[in-house]
Amino acid sequence: MWCHLPTGISRRRLLQFVAVASLAIAFFTTLVFAHATQAAEGVNQTLSFQGRLAQSTGALVPDGHYNIQFKIYQDGAGTSAGNPGGSLKWTETYINNNGDQGVDVKNGYFSVTLGSKNPFGNQIDWNQDTLWLSMNVAGKDNTCTTFGSGSCTADGEMLPMKRMTATPFAINSAQLGGKTADNFIQLAQGVQEDASSNTPSIAINKTGSGNFLQLQNNGVNELSVTGSGNLEFGNAQDHAIYVGGAGENTNGKNLTLFAGWGGWGTSGGNGGTLFLQGGGAGGDGNSNGGDVVITGGSKTGNGSSGSIFLGADSTSNIQVGSANLGNGTQTINIGNNSSGGTTNITIGSGSGASGGSTKIQSKDTVAVSTDGVDRATFDSNGNLYLGNGVSSSNPSDFKIQGTDSTASGVSGGDLTIQGGGATTGNTNGGNLVLNGGSANGTGTNGSVSIGTSNTGDVNIGSSSGGKVNIQSGTDGVTVQSGGVVSVSFNTANVQVGDGSASGVPTVLTLDKASAAPNLDPSMVGSMYYDTTLGKVQCYEANGWGACGAAPDTFVSLSPEYAGAIVSGSGTGTMSTDICSNDLGVNTSICNTHETYNFYKWTTTSSTSQFKVIYATYQLPTNFDKFVGGSTSLMGKTDSTNSQVSYYLYRVKGDGSGTVACNSTEFFVSTGDQSTWQKGVGTGTADPANCGFVAGDRIMFKIPLGSKSNANAYASDLNFAYSLK
Numbered sequence: 105m106w107c108h109l110p111t112g113i114s115r116r117r118l119l120q121f122v123a124v125a126s127l128a129i130a131f132f133t134t135l136v137f138a139h140a141t142q143a144a145e146g147v148n149q150t151l152s153f154q155g156r157l158a159q160s161t162g163a164l165v166p167d168g169h170y171n172i173q174f175k176i177y178q179d180g181a182g183t184s185a186g187n188p189g190g191s192l193k194w195t196e197t198y199i200n201n202n203g204d205q206g207v208d209v210k211n212g213y214f215s216v217t218l219g220s221k222n223p224f225g226n227q228i229d230w231n232q233d234t235l236w237l238s239m240n241v242a243g244k245d246n247t248c249t250t251f252g253s254g255s256c257t258a259d260g261e262m263l264p265m266k267r268m269t270a271t272p273f274a275i276n277s278a279q280l281g282g283k284t285a286d287n288f289i290q291l292a293q294g295v296q297e298d299a300s301s302n303t304p305s306i307a308i309n310k311t312g313s314g315n316f317l318q319l320q321n322n323g324v325n326e327l328s329v330t331g332s333g334n335l336e337f338g339n340a341q342d343h344a345i346y347v348g349g350a351g352e353n354t355n356g357k358n359l360t361l362f363a364g365w366g367g368w369g370t371s372g373g374n375g376g377t378l379f380l381q382g383g384g385a386g387g388d389g390n391s392n393g394g395d396v397v398i399t400g401g402s403k404t405g406n407g408s409s410g411s412i413f414l415g416a417d418s419t420s421n422i423q424v425g426s427a428n429l430g431n432g433t434q435t436i437n438i439g440n441n442s443s444g445g446t447t448n449i450t451i452g453s454g455s456g457a458s459g460g461s462t463k464i465q466s467k468d469t470v471a472v473s474t475d476g477v478d479r480a481t482f483d484s485n486g487n488l489y490l491g492n493g494v495s496s497s498n499p500s501d502f503k504i505q506g507t508d509s510t511a512s513g514v515s516g517g518d519l520t521i522q523g524g525g526a527t528t529g530n531t532n533g534g535n536l537v538l539n540g541g542s543a544n545g546t547g548t549n550g551s552v553s554i555g556t557s558n559t560g561d562v563n564i565g566s567s568s569g570g571k572v573n574i575q576s577g578t579d580g581v582t583v584q585s586g587g588v589v590s591v592s593f594n595t596a597n598v599q600v601g602d603g604s605a606s607g608v609p610t611v612l613t614l615d616k617a618s619a620a621p622n623l624d625p626s627m628v629g630s631m632y633y634d635t636t637l638g639k640v641q642c643y644e645a646n647g648w649g650a651c652g653a654a655p656d657t658f659v660s661l662s663p664e665y666a667g668a669i670v671s672g673s674g675t676g677t678m679s680t681d682i683c684s685n686d687l688g689v690n691t692s693i694c695n696t697h698e699t700y701n702f703y704k705w706t707t708t709s710s711t712s713q714f715k716v717i718y719a720t721y722q723l724p725t726n727f728d729k730f731v732g733g734s735t736s737l738m739g740k741t742d743s744t745n746s747q748v749s750y751y752l753y754r755v756k757g758d759g760s761g762t763v764a765c766n767s768t769e770f771f772v773s774t775g776d777q778s779t780w781q782k783g784v785g786t787g788t789a790d791p792a793n794c795g796f797v798a799g800d801r802i803m804f805k806i807p808l809g810s811k812s813n814a815n816a817y818a819s820d821l822n823f824a825y826s827l828k
Contacts, residue, residue, distance in 0.1 A: 150219040156212040157241070164212035169200040171242040171256045172207045174218055176228060182236035182265035190236065193229075196222040199256070203246035236265040356401075614640065620648035620828070637726075641828075647728050649828030656731055661821040663701040665719040672715040676707025676810060693740070693817065695779045700738060700819040705746075705808035712745075717806040719821060720755070725798050726828045732792035734824035735785040737806065739772035743814035748773045748781075750806045752789055757799025765794035769807065772818075780819065791823065798828075 153174075157165045173195065180190020196218060200206030207214045228235070238261040242248065248256030298305040310316055310331060317329040325338040337343040350356045364376035382394030400410025415422040425436050438449060464470055470482040478492045479502075490502040507517035523534035540550025554562055564572055573582050616633040623630060623643055630643040631651070642651035664680050683690035684699035694700060707713040739748030749772055752765040765788050772783030787793065791802055802823070808816040 149224055150217045151224075152215070153218050153237075154213065154215045155239075157209055157214065158212055165209060167210050168244040169204050169206035169246070170209050170214070170244045171198065171200050171248050171251060171258075172214075172216075173197045173240045173242070173251050173258065174216070175238045175240075175261070176268070177236040177238065177265070178229070178232055179234050180236065182238075182267060183263060185261045185263065187236055187238070187265065190234075193235075194222065194224060194227045196220075197251045199248050199251055200244055200246050201248055206244060206248075209244075235268040237268055238262065238265045647828050649726065649728065656824050656826050658734075658824040659721065659822065661719060661721070663703050663819060665717070665821065668717055668719045670703075670715060670717055672807075674705075674707065674713030674715050675709055676705060676713045676715070678715050678808075679704045698780060700780060700817075702740075702817045702819045703808065704815060704817055705810050706813060706815045707810045708813055710812055712809050712811045714807050714809045717808070717818060718803060719806070720801050720803045721823075722801050723757075723796060723798060723825070724827070727796070727798040727800075728826040728828045730790070730792040730796060731824040731826060732790060733784060733786075734822070735790055735792075736820075736822045737772050737783050737785075737804070738780050738819035738821075739783060740777050740780045740817040740819075741773045741814070742776055743812075744775050745811045745814035746774075746816040747771065747809040748783075748806070748816050748818055750783070750785075750789070750804050752785065752791060752794065753803040753805065754791075754794050754796055755801040755803055757797070757801070762803070763794070765789065765791065773816075780817075 157170070159165055174197075175192060176194040177187040177190040178193050180187040182190070186192075198205070198207045198216065198221070207216055240252075240258045240261045242251055242256040242258040245255040248254065250256075252258040308316055313331060315328045315330050315336075316333075317327075318325060319327045324340050326340075327338065328336045330336055345359070347357045347359050361378060363378040366373035366375045380396055380398075382396045385391035385393050398412055400412055403409045425434050438447070468484050471478045472480040477500075478496070479490070481489045483489070490504070491500045492498075504519065504521075506519035509516045521536060523536040525533050538552050540552050543549045554564075564574075571582055614631055614633050616635050618634070618636045620634065620641060621632070628643055628645060631640055633639075634641045637650075640651055641648050670678055680701070680703055681690060682699070682701050683692075683694035685691050685694045685696050686699060693702070703717060705715045735752075737748075737750050741747060749769040751769055754763045754765060756763065767788070770783065770785060770789035773781040785791070796802065804821060806818050806821075808818060810816050
């Protein structure tokens, strides 16, 4: 019997609960297991429970639908509300919120099917020794919505709780060790399904020695799983691992062998190695080791046989053969054609690849052979020997030839032999040396023949401007870029003619041209006749010119500069004038003994306004170079609100464009100056440093800036240059 006094609610009557002693066994056994002899898909997962409610006076409670809550606890003593020391596993609540939804009580009796509202599922481990059932009554108010609050305040759990007896644990009869029949494998009884999650279908923890699994056929071992997890096939016959044949008109499935992946983590781990190895020979005799054969699948009809891919993806190195052969000989064969067969070998990238390289390496020599005869040999010193002379006492001839044309109208392929090119720094390219073979004894050294009876032009030279030297002993002829030929002989002089004063003299005729050729400094002292100038020109240290020194040319431009243009969108007044202290003209602008023509720019604007003067000068055809430090501009400003500067430009004579010499303006005068300032160009503002050549034009861009009635003045522009 459970008895619990009502707490805090005066309108509640004392309820007594009389549990029918047989309910746990009789009702559950009768209702749940009455059909045990019939086939069923599973055990009913509900619990039939009956009891009788009485008042504290012993009188039965009125009929009606009551608000009742049932709970099942695991462990604990079951003597206190909430069962301290135990854990709540399941709760099911019956609420009379419509007057007929609670537990129906008639003549004090009630009957419920526990688990019908809140299925037990996996909430309760029926494989436990101590499970407590509690019951809590909250009257029969038909406005109850939440058990234990509002109009249905509960009386509290009846104590002591009822310890569940053996019959409810029969729910676990559908399990073995807490597992249902679906978790066990049945042999020779059709396909068994395993619906469990995160657990193995078969788990064996072997603590002793011996194999995990051993399969036999008529008493002969065929397959074993060793205690260390290895697969071991029986030794009575050959074995195979394969994927079953595909269905009609479908592709076969892949078979993949993986070694172990490296573990994750901060430092990670290396992947495992996959070994394919033939069986080792046994005994003390001269027996062979087993082979390893890898072959693609056979084709049908016009299909292609399967390919073999080694290192097709994510592979850094492919090792074929021993990585450390200490002794003996190892032979590696790629293909072995029979009569009529063809083996094609591609090493490196295919034709559609964007990159790739091929390296063939050996410790000593590498030989390339055809038809059993060595054709080329690379030795360990970096030499390439063509022919079979390295391996034979009777060397064969060898020819290097470009590709012949096989189609009409198509030229034969070129053949280029070239020394190595330098890649970085000021370093030389490699030489190309053609030598005949050295003689022995009284024999004659081999010749070098360039051109044969079926050869057209023989071109010896360099399109990049290099020299061509033809030498015999100490005498030689050098052909330089531009067609210059220099001759050196063993004697100190070069003689033209026989040296006698009789007869018609031998004439040394100089070449002629309408313009000077470009020569390198080593050709100083050269001469030619210039048909434009009508004079012989000499190539001296400062370039081509008349055979004698030419004076420098000094240029001084005074405002208004000849051909000058004034441009700019600034607002203000641009004017030209003259100042001379000696002449009494604009004496406030010129100081003592100063006389200048000038441009003047001024503005009333409070922001800086600019006008720009462009002055251009054409350089002559015999121009050589500007005299460094000779370029200057006279300027003056009377306030910090004014400035005078210039930019320098090279207008190329060949029409290929205009080049800025100084990217930043060169200031001539700023601030309040009492005398005229001479701005002498330096660095890139000096035309001597801007690469001017004959026929170019020099252009000065002279910005004058002013604001707030300040004045900016520009005057004489000077420079000097040398002629050739």
